[in-house]
Amino acid sequence: MRVQAPFGRRRVAVTGSDDVGAYRVLHAADLDGPAPWPGQFYMLATVQRWGAGADERPYVPRALSFLGAAEGQLSFMFEDVGPGTRRLGELRAGDELWLTGPLGNGFEAPQDGRRAILAGGGVGIPPLAAWASALNARGVVSAALLGFRDAHHAEGARLMGAGASAEIATDDGSVGRRGLVTTLLESELQRDAHAVVYACGPPAMLEAVRALCAARGVPAQLALEAGMACGFGACFGCVVAVSDGGYVRVCVDGPVLDAGRLEAVPSH
Amino acid sequence: MIDFCAITLAHPIINGSGTFDVIAARRVFGDALLQAFPFSAFVSKTITLRPREGNPPPRLWEAQAGLINSIGLPNRGLHGYLEHDLPQLAALPVPLITNVMGSTASEVARLVEALDEREEVAAIELNVSCPNVRTGLDVGADPRSLGTLVRAVRPLTRKPLIVKLTPNTADVAAVALAAEAEGADAVSLINTLRATALAPGGGARPWLGGGTGGLSGPAIRTIALAQVAAVARGVRIPIVGMGGVTRGEHALDLMAAGATLVAVGTESFRDPAAGGRIAEELKSLQIAGTHSTNVNASQAQVEVDVNSADLR
Numbered sequence: 396m397r398v399q400a401p402f403g404r405r406r407v408a409v410t411g412s413d414d415v416g417a418y419r420v421l422h423a424a425d426l427d428g429p430a431p432w433p434g435q436f437y438m439l440a441t442v443q444r445w446g447a448g449a450d451e452r453p454y455v456p457r458a459l460s461f462l463g464a465a466e467g468q469l470s471f472m473f474e475d476v477g478p479g480t481r482r483l484g485e486l487r488a489g490d491e492l493w494l495t496g497p498l499g500n501g502f503e504a505p506q507d508g509r510r511a512i513l514a515g516g517g518v519g520i521p522p523l524a525a526w527a528s529a530l531n532a533r534g535v536v537s538a539a540l541l542g543f544r545d546a547h548h549a550e551g552a553r554l555m556g557a558g559a560s561a562e563i564a565t566d567d568g569s570v571g572r573r574g575l576v577t578t579l580l581e582s583e584l585q586r587d588a589h590a591v592v593y594a595c596g597p598p599a600m601l602e603a604v605r606a607l608c609a610a611r612g613v614p615a616q617l618a619l620e621a622g623m624a625c626g627f628g629a630c631f632g633c634v635v636a637v638s639d640g641g642y643v644r645v646c647v648d649g650p651v652l653d654a655g656r657l658e659a660v661p662s663h
Numbered sequence: 664m665i666d667f668c669a670i671t672l673a674h675p676i677i678n679g680s681g682t683f684d685v686i687a688a689r690r691v692f693g694d695a696l697l698q699a700f701p702f703s704a705f706v707s708k709t710i711t712l713r714p715r716e717g718n719p720p721p722r723l724w725e726a727q728a729g730l731i732n733s734i735g736l737p738n739r740g741l742h743g744y745l746e747h748d749l750p751q752l753a754a755l756p757v758p759l760i761t762n763v764m765g766s767t768a769s770e771v772a773r774l775v776e777a778l779d780e781r782e783e784v785a786a787i788e789l790n791v792s793c794p795n796v797r798t799g800l801d802v803g804a805d806p807r808s809l810g811t812l813v814r815a816v817r818p819l820t821r822k823p824l825i826v827k828l829t830p831n832t833a834d835v836a837a838v839a840l841a842a843e844a845e846g847a848d849a850v851s852l853i854n855t856l857r858a859t860a861l862a863p864g865g866g867a868r869p870w871l872g873g874g875t876g877g878l879s880g881p882a883i884r885t886i887a888l889a890q891v892a893a894v895a896r897g898v899r900i901p902i903v904g905m906g907g908v909t910r911g912e913h914a915l916d917l918m919a920a921g922a923t924l925v926a927v928g929t930e931s932f933r934d935p936a937a938g939g940r941i942a943e944e945l946k947s948l949q950i951a952g953t954h955s956t957n958v959n960a961s962q963a964q965v966e967v968d969v970n971s972a973d974l975r
Contacts, residue, residue, distance in 0.1 A: 397690075399691065399692060399693045400691055400692055401692070401695065402692040402693075402695035402696050402698075402699055402935060402936060403692075403699070403934065403935050403936030404933075404934050404935065404936070440933065446728065450727065451727035451728060452725055452726075452727065453725065454725050454726070454727075454728055454729060454730065454880060454933075455725055455730060455932055455933055456933055493933075493934070495934075495935060498691060621720075622721065622723050622725075623723070624723055624725075624730055624732075624929075624932040625931070625932035625933075625935070627687065627688050627691040627692070627935055628684045628686075628687025628688060628690070628691065629682060629683050629684050629687070629688065629931060629932055629935070630682070630723070630730075630732065630734070630932050631681075631684070631717065631722065631734045631737055632720075632722045632723035632732060632734065633720075633722075633723075634717065634720050634722065634737075635720070636719075636720075640716075641716045642716060642717060642720075642737070644687070647687045647690060647691065661720065663720070663721055
């Protein structure tokens with residue numbers, strides 16, 4: 396499912412920002428943009444001082460799935476992992492963003508009365524949170540299973556919002572069950588496998604979810620992450636290998652792909 | 664209106680080959696893309712005789728004020744281009760320039776012959792950043808190899824033939840002269856500069872799946888300016904200048920250095936509508952009379968750019 400973007404980038408105002416555990420949440424007023432579909436993403440760059448950071452970067456905009464969208468207000472969530480996210484993290488109310496989007500294909504709703512299982516972790520929360528709200532509004536039952544490194548990161552689970560009470564696992568056992576999100580998913584599928592799994596998270600986690608769903612014959616939609624320069628199919632930089640041969644662009648053919656199209660989720 | 668090889672263009676800004684996929688962009692942006700089409704002519708990505716998947720990922724590395732790409736020319740091949748892409752590209756509101764590459768002169772000849780038959784194609788651009796099978800050097804790096812190639816394909820089409828020069832050579836002006844001597848109608852430059860990046864974590868392993876790639880973006884703008892100026896001192900045929908253009912002033916600089924048209928590439932990644940914006944900025948500058956009529960304009964512009972504007 397895709398909502399078309401207005402052509403070109405637009406200048407929008409940052410309306411606020413907050414810290415949620417290890418994550419930064421950025422709010423922006425996108426008054427002229429269309430309402431996006433969960434799983435879609437935007438390309439973001441600051442209007443001022445995009446560049447001249449660490450190692451004279453960032454240069455190209457950064458691709459971020461939206462966390463929430465309502466009445467012309469968009470929110471994004473990220474962790475400071477490089478010069479782009481660092482600069483975005485400095486933004487405060489009144490600062491400005493360049494925004495292109497919504498981009499890519501979002502999630503498809505479950506068919507055949509299947510329920511939705513949302514499985515993710517870390518910075519993979521945004522598309523799942525947006526999807527949880529949309530499913531809740533349509534009366535689709537969903538379960539959310541989230542994995543985090545530790546208690547500090549697990550505070551990000553609060554961003555899932557209404558509609559999905561999240562079950563949590565942490566690597567160090569400080570919150571929820573000790574272990575990986577796939578541990579939770581395994582129990583959940585044992586209980587009832589008439590479901591569609593929607594997943595987003597780090598590559599190793601996504602690959603574990605893909606393999607588990609493939610073994611159980613459960614359909615899964617994976618929201619992939621890839622380094623990309625443009626977000627609209629121009630640069631051909633964000634490709635992923637598909638099982639029927641060749642590559643597809645994560646930006647225009649994804650970022651949500653049926654897990655069955657992939658032999659494996661690449662590690663970078 | 665601008666005359667370029669007898670093709671009439673609305674303004675001097677076009678796209679660099681392989682930097683804008685209008686078929687994908689139309690899915691993303693819809694008809695708004697066509698209503699505000701950013702370029703006065705559209706240059707296709709490089710088409711080869713057989714389909715290519717392109718290089719294994721990772722394909723990108725963000726560099727200082729630029730980008731290294733190692734895409735590897737993915738395309739549907741000549742047949743796929745003619746069947747699938749050409750009807751969609753022909754629906755664009757601007758003339759179409761098709762870029763081709765072959766690993767031998769006979770491959771290039773087959774591509775040029777096939778495109779010559781298609782009235783949807785206004786001009787043909789040769790990508791000569793391809794290794795000579797015998798010498799291993801890029802055809803476009805060596806005036807003699809390039810001259811041989813242009814001589815072989817020139818008689819096969821009456822459409823304008825543009826040679827896209829590589830900057831990865833000792834003397835770009837000599838290569839441009841060879842292209843002109845064998846009948847090229849125009850040259851375009853610069854292509855990306857060969858570059859690489861190492862995978863994080865130490866060691867000598869390259870990050871890019873293709874090992875090396877090409878650097879583009881503002882980092883190469885001053886090199887583009889110098890190479891366009893050098894070529895303009897030698898040839899009489901029109902020049903398409905490109906390399907790191909992000910604003911109207913940069914386009915004006917390249918035109919002062921001798922370019923007739925200016926191509927925008929990497930900036931479109933940051934701003935999908937960059938071509939149209941730069942065309943507007945250029946027009947305003949030209950109306951304001953900022954352009955130099957001095958015969959030494961290219962020299963003057965180089966000094967302005969290097970010695971003041973970018974060091975402030």
